[in-house]
Amino acid sequence: MTIEHDPADLRELPPGLAPAWVTAPRPRRGPKPSHTVAQIVAAAVELADADGLAGASLPNIAASLGLTTNALYRYLGSKDELLVLLADAGFGPPPESPADPGWRATARAWTHAALDRYRARPWLLDVPARGDAVTPHLLRWTETLLAALSAAGLSDADALGCARLVADFVRGTAERLRARAEPDSASFPAHADGVRAFLQPLLADRGYPRLAALATRQEYPAGADVDFGLDRVLDGIAALVEKSQAGH
Amino acid sequence: MTIEHDPADLRELPPGLAPAWVTAPRPRRGPKPSHTVAQIVAAAVELADADGLAGASLPNIAASLGLTTNALYRYLGSKDELLVLLADAGFGPPPESPADPGWRATARAWTHAALDRYRARPWLLDVPARGDAVTPHLLRWTETLLAALSAAGLSDADALGCARLVADFVRGTAERLRARAEPDSASFPAHADGVRAFLQPLLADRGYPRLAALATRQEYPAGADVDFGLDRVLDGIAALVEKSQAGH
DNA sequence: CTTGATTAGTGTAGGGCTTGCACAGTTTAC
DNA sequence: GTAAACTGTGCAAGCCCTACACTAATCAAG
Numbered sequence: 001m002t003i004e005h006d007p008a009d010l011r012e013l014p015p016g017l018a019p020a021w022v023t024a025p026r027p028r029r030g031p032k033p034s035h036t037v038a039q040i041v042a043a044a045v046e047l048a049d050a051d052g053l054a055g056a057s058l059p060n061i062a063a064s065l066g067l068t069t070n071a072l073y074r075y076l077g078s079k080d081e082l083l084v085l086l087a088d089a090g091f092g093p094p095p096e097s098p099a100d101p102g103w104r105a106t107a108r109a110w111t112h113a114a115l116d117r118y119r120a121r122p123w124l125l126d127v128p129a130r131g132d133a134v135t136p137h138l139l140r141w142t143e144t145l146l147a148a149l150s151a152a153g154l155s156d157a158d159a160l161g162c163a164r165l166v167a168d169f170v171r172g173t174a175e176r177l178r179a180r181a182e183p184d185s186a187s188f189p190a191h192a193d194g195v196r197a198f199l200q201p202l203l204a205d206r207g208y209p210r211l212a213a214l215a216t217r218q219e220y221p222a223g224a225d226v227d228f229g230l231d232r233v234l235d236g237i238a239a240l241v242e243k244s245q246a247g248h
Numbered sequence: 249m250t251i252e253h254d255p256a257d258l259r260e261l262p263p264g265l266a267p268a269w270v271t272a273p274r275p276r277r278g279p280k281p282s283h284t285v286a287q288i289v290a291a292a293v294e295l296a297d298a299d300g301l302a303g304a305s306l307p308n309i310a311a312s313l314g315l316t317t318n319a320l321y322r323y324l325g326s327k328d329e330l331l332v333l334l335a336d337a338g339f340g341p342p343p344e345s346p347a348d349p350g351w352r353a354t355a356r357a358w359t360h361a362a363l364d365r366y367r368a369r370p371w372l373l374d375v376p377a378r379g380d381a382v383t384p385h386l387l388r389w390t391e392t393l394l395a396a397l398s399a400a401g402l403s404d405a406d407a408l409g410c411a412r413l414v415a416d417f418v419r420g421t422a423e424r425l426r427a428r429a430e431p432d433s434a435s436f437p438a439h440a441d442g443v444r445a446f447l448q449p450l451l452a453d454r455g456y457p458r459l460a461a462l463a464t465r466q467e468y469p470a471g472a473d474v475d476f477g478l479d480r481v482l483d484g485i486a487a488l489v490e491k492s493q494a495g496h
Numbered sequence: 497c498t499t500g501a502t503t504a505g506t507g508t509a510g511g512g513c514t515t516g517c518a519c520a521g522t523t524t525a526c
Numbered sequence: 527g528t529a530a531a532c533t534g535t536g537c538a539a540g541c542c543c544t545a546c547a548c549t550a551a552t553c554a555a556g
Contacts, residue, residue, distance in 0.1 A: 005446075010446075012442055013442060013443060013446055014443065017443065017446065017447075018446075021446075021447075021450050022450075027502070027503065027553095028502080028503095028553070028554070029501065029502040029503065029552065029553045029554065030501090030502045030503025030504065030551075030552055030553070031502095031503060031504050031505085031550080031551040031552050031553090032503095032504085032551090032552075033503090033504065033505095034504075034505085054542095057541085057542065057543085058542080058543065058544090059541085059542075059543090067505075067506095068505065068506055068507080069542095069543085069544090070505075070506075070507085070544080070545085070546095071504070071505050071506075073543095073544075073545090074503085074504060074505070078543085078544085079542090079543060079544090126376070128374070129423060130423065130426075130427050131423055131424045131426070131427025131428065132424060132427070134443065134447065136454070139451070139456060139459055140456070142459065143455075143456045143457075143458055143459055146458035146459065147458060150458060156458055156461050156462050156465075157462070158476075159458065160458075160462060161473065161476045161477055161480070162477075162480060164420065164424070164477060165417065165477050165480055165481065167420065168416045168417050168419070168420030168421070168477075169413065169416050169417075171416065171420065172412065172415065172416030172419065172420075173416070175377055175378065175379055176379045176380060176412070178378075178379070179378050179379025179380070180379065194260055194261060195261060195262065195265065195382065198253075198258075198261055198265065198266075198269075199265075199269075199382065202269050202270075203387070206384070207391075208387060208388070208391045209391075210391055210394040210395060210398060210404055210407065210408075211387055211390065211391055211394065213404050214404050214405070214408060217404075225409065228406075228409045229409055229410075229412060229413050229416075231484075232409070232410060232413055232481075232484035232485055232487070232488060233413065233480075233481070233484055234484070235483065235484040235487040235488070236479075236480035236481055236482070236483040236484030236485075236487075237480055237484075239480070239483040239484070239487070240480060240483070275524095275531070275532065276524065276525070276531080276532095277522095277523060277524040277525065277530065277531040277532060278522070278523055278524070278530090278531045278532025278533065279521080279522040279523050279524095279531095279532060279533050279534085280522090280523075280532095280533085281532090281533065281534095282533080282534085302512095302513095305512080305513065305514090306513080306514065306515090307512085307513075307514095315534075315535095316534065316535055316536080317513095317514085317515095318515080318516085318517095318534075318535075318536085319533075319534050319535075321514095321515075321516090322532085322533060322534070326514085326515085327513090327514060327515090497556100498555100498556085499554100499555085499556080500553105500554090500555085500556100501552105501553090501554080501555095502551100502552085502553080502554095503550100503551080503552075503553095504549100504550085504551075504552095505548105505549085505550080505551095506547105506548080506549075506550095507546105507547090507548080507549095508545105508546090508547085508548100509544100509545085509546085509547105510543105510544090510545085510546105511542105511543095511544090511545105512541100512542075512543080512544105513540100513541075513542070513543100514539105514540095514541080514542100515538100515539085515540090515541100516537105516538085516539080516540105517536105517537090517538090517539105518535105518536090518537090518538105519534105519535080519536085519537105520533105520534090520535080520536100521532100521533085521534085521535095522531100522532080522533075522534100523530105523531085523532080523533095524529105524530085524531080524532095525528100525529090525530080525531095526527100526528085526529085526530095
């Protein structure tokens with residue numbers, strides 16, 4: 001059942017991919033490693049939780065484990081590799097979804113669960129996102145959403161396209177929510193009043209009538225109203241679902 | 249017509265906001281500055297174009313202008329401030345949209361124009377995005393899209409919600425397109441064949457049936473098929489447009 | 497059981513980055 | 527003409543990631 005991997009091939013893969021999926025076999029000779037990659041990643045998560053992504057530096061991680069910075073390079077190929085593993089560990093597996101109440105409710109629950117993760121660990125937004133996921137937990141999230149969309153009647157390819165849509169929306173929304181939660185955020189119009197007071201006259205003066213209007217009526221609803229955007233996304237997917245059902 | 253600003257208040261604003269909109273008045277005494285913020289930002293753009301965002305370091309910028317690194321701090325408050333200005337300058341103003349062929353075509357053109365900018369300057373994706381835009385060019389992009397959506401009958405607030413949706417989709421898609429264009433990208437399933445060969449059996453083995461199927465049928469259409477996702481987003485917005493028209 | 501190969505972790509070092517502060521030189525206001 | 531104010535330089539501190547030589551620990555083979 002175990003799949004054989006040529007170490008030479010693994011070296012060619014993008015950073016972090018191989019260690020995220022397979023654990024290299026213990027070599028036959030030499031002293032036993034005192035730690036594991038999982039321990040290192042766990043320490044990094046803890047530090048990031050405390051001090052943000054910058055807190056998860058190699059020196060800090062090493063110190064928190066009683067190691068030298070360079071000793072980490074016996075476990076990790078590079079900092080990039082750690083970041084890949086860190087994002088996967090920080091996000092963790094998706095929650096269990098019990099009974100299936102329809103694809104729409106499932107997608108909604110998925111979205112809110114993902115936003116909760118981002119809220120719990122804002123530093124996840126600082127980990128550079130390079131296209132689609134490749135690590136176990138993150139792909140589990142994707143698989144979960146794909147299952148719901150497939151059950152609605154979409155082809156796998158269409159389901160993936162729609163899942164990406166939802167994921168993009170989640171990330172953008174998470175970024176807006178964080179910007180709003182942080183004190184000195186430079187986000188408009190979901191920003192501190194000082195920013196609004198600064199921008200409003202400028203926008204009115206320099207030909208941004210719509211934005212100026214939004215800045216004026218500051219009763220603007222929650223800058224990052226999750227459900228508004230989500231409804232639009234799901235409506236768009238629903239149109240595709242109906243079309244594919246009509247085709248049958 | 250000029251708006252007065254209390255320097256003390258400007259100091260309180262998020263980094264980059266004030267210099268993006270107003271140029272501080274030349275002080276009364278002392279030597280004339282040999283450069284301008286605009287020149288510094290232009291040099292940074294040039295370096296980023298050549299070597300990516302890492303190339304736009306303060307030492308590099310200073311050297312390219314014949315300055316010391318620290319001299320830049322006479323013009324900029326911090327590196328963060330530069331990044332805000334850099335993103336605005338790198339993106340530039342939106343293209344002129346001539347006759348109005350309806351909101352849907354306008355939004356489509358907007359999306360492709362934005363994706364073109366990301367393609368021309370991939371490093372824009374590396375500039376940390378903190379919620380909604382606040383700088384002149386970027387807000388001009390937003391205003392353009394808002395105008396099209398408002399013309400379709402949406403309220404300003406709804407239009408903003410929809411514009412965010414499109415912007416999120418654009419950024420996510422741009423990231424996928426870049427991942428696919430780069431040689432050593434860790435993106436799935438829009439990835440190099442080596443990654444696919446590595447992941448496919450693992451996915452099949454460990455309970456990712458949908459993703460395994462996608463990895464198997466490698467005739468999967470362009471991993472980042474722009475128009476597929478865009479059609480879904482626009483359909484979702486269209487549903488809102490129709491609803492708001494029916495309400496009248 | 498001894499010996500040699502192999503590996504884990506340390507020490508040292510280099511080159512990069514952002515940022516702070518004291519200082520010299522230049523320009524303007526009084 | 528003098529004093530204030532400002533620009534740019536030099537020097538330095540404190541981070542960061544990474545490379546390489548080296549010691550110490552462990553195991554396989556003879």
